[in-house]
Amino acid sequence: MPELSILAPAVLNGLTVGAVYALVALGLTLIYGVLHIINFAHGSLLMLALYAAFFLKVLLGVDPYLALPILATAFFFLGYALQYGVIGPASHGKEQNVLLVTLALAIIIDNLALYLWTSTTRTIDVPYGFAVVDLGIALIPVARVIAFLAALALAGLLSLFMTATDLGKAIRAVARERDGARLVGIRVEHVYAMSFGIGTACVAAAACLLLPTFYVTPQVGYAFVLVAFTTVVLGGMGSFLGALLGGLLLGVVEALSGLFLGESLGQIGIFAIFILVLLFRPTGLFGSRLA
């Protein structure tokens, strides 16, 4: 039985891990939560972004935080092109086809990465990698604090974008009633591709914030994609606030189950929560209005 003195630091540490989960889930909640595109390639795109940030740092000396705007822009176009050129046309508007197409994309991207960069675990070393912020009850790594604040900011920005911009309104319109949206002159394919692009840009941002305290291998996406789907369902489909709070909650749950059950079993708690949510509150914590 762990002592109470380490509970507070463990919870705070879990919150910062949860912020990273939230960052990955924010992109997914737009793609999956709003548009119902089941994007299995989400983890693979995260992996790709991590490699991009890694090589920018190693080959060109670009700090991951400075690489964030560059990669977010590049991945926005990549996401747009994927949806507009591959996923959209190949799925013929059927959700089960989308699932298969994104799964195929994931397999192709993962194996290409394995072929090109091998399964070697790669990390970068940044001067601030081990700096900490002393909160009195706990010492939290600076990079984690930055990721935490970035997750809050990103969730706020996305919420604002969805409610205050024309494109945000168009996305919501397409999500509600695709044919109706088309009738009033909204270019549905463009809106889908824009959403996918924005979701993919979020993944690139998450990768840049993640890399200073994490590693990259071709399999790294798997660890996040399942947690991200759990986060979206837990938070409520399409709710950015839900994704944020869901991610933070899962981080804390993982930290506590790691503490009580042993480090190798930390993720058990996450999936136990997933099953409980599906059983007792299938609309998620903030999803009632969409139910």
Next chain:
Amino acid sequence: MIRTRTLSRRRVLAGTGAAVASLGFPAVLRAQAQVVKIGILHPVTGALSYSGTQARHGARIRIEEINAAGGIKSLAGAKIEPIYADCESKPDVTTAEVDKLADDGAALILGPYASGLALVSTQAAAKHNMANVVDVGVVDAIVERGLTNTFRFAPGLKKVTSTALENLVKINDAAGKPAKTVFIIHEDSAFGTGMAKLLNDELPKRGFTILGTEAHGTPTRDFTNIVLKVKAADPDLVIPANYYNEYVLFVRTLVQQRVQPKAVYSILGGGASSIKFVHEFNAEAQYVMDCNHWYDPRKPASKALTQKLAAQKIDLTYEVMLNYACMQLIEDALERAASADRQKIIAALAASTLSDHIMPYGPTKFVNGNNEGAQPVNTQIRGESIEVIFPKEFATAEAVFPIPHRA
């Protein structure tokens, strides 16, 4: 019709060329006879590439020295010709490379660093009745399968762990027994789990109380929770058993979370005897102790090797030392065998009593391929270097234990 033979310029050139060739060829043939080919097999790519490359440097440096000093005397100054092979950190590639080395005429093989690779390389070499001098390969099964071609020069896991525990007790007693409690952190595969079980069995018999044992996967990129548990338990000693990346990350997290045990003591520590750790994370590495392979730093040959490595900008690591020493062992065996015949080399290695090498070992004595004269030493990271602190006869520094409090 009359043909006239004229001495053209072309004919003169051809004739001169033939004459030169007839003079030159015997010399070349003689040189070919004076070569002993040795397969230098290491994982220079893949997961173990750093260690494998270091190991290759050690063998290369000694081979260059032997050849510069006139080669193998009993073979009329025969030069050693290394055939460098890469087993890519993969067992299947290792087997294929051994077969290729045998086809290329290697008289024996040195390598291949990792235990998992050595288990297969020794077996493949046995098929060709070719000696395999194993440079590291601590798993004892390597020398417990009755293979007569296998010669492991360095100490195995049993020897290293029993020495490590004996030395820990001695270091603790000498300091007035400040350490009574221990926390063990291990990676959850065969090496770490086996080591953790052994420590849980043996440490209580020696008067230590184990406050906790925590397992983690490889790779792990966040040790915060584990370190928080260590912090809460507040042990005197922390013993990590994991590989380089996790070892370094764990020790750095200890410092980050301001956990201050009386010592970090490791056995075959992933990072504890690595000069890479000392250079890259000098502050965090200070005073870390390890029981591992290391040379006898006081021997003149060791000092010369250290200087040579510095000049060539190569890290001073145990992989370099052990491969350098293994080439000394092979050189001695070739001198006594006076032959490049594989069977004669095996017999000469089996009869080795060599003690004139850079390691802090007693005279070489192979029993079933295990060098009974081998032993590990205790090291401690001090400033920019790794010092030997135990046993006393090889020590270059006094152990600092308990370690000073960090500001």
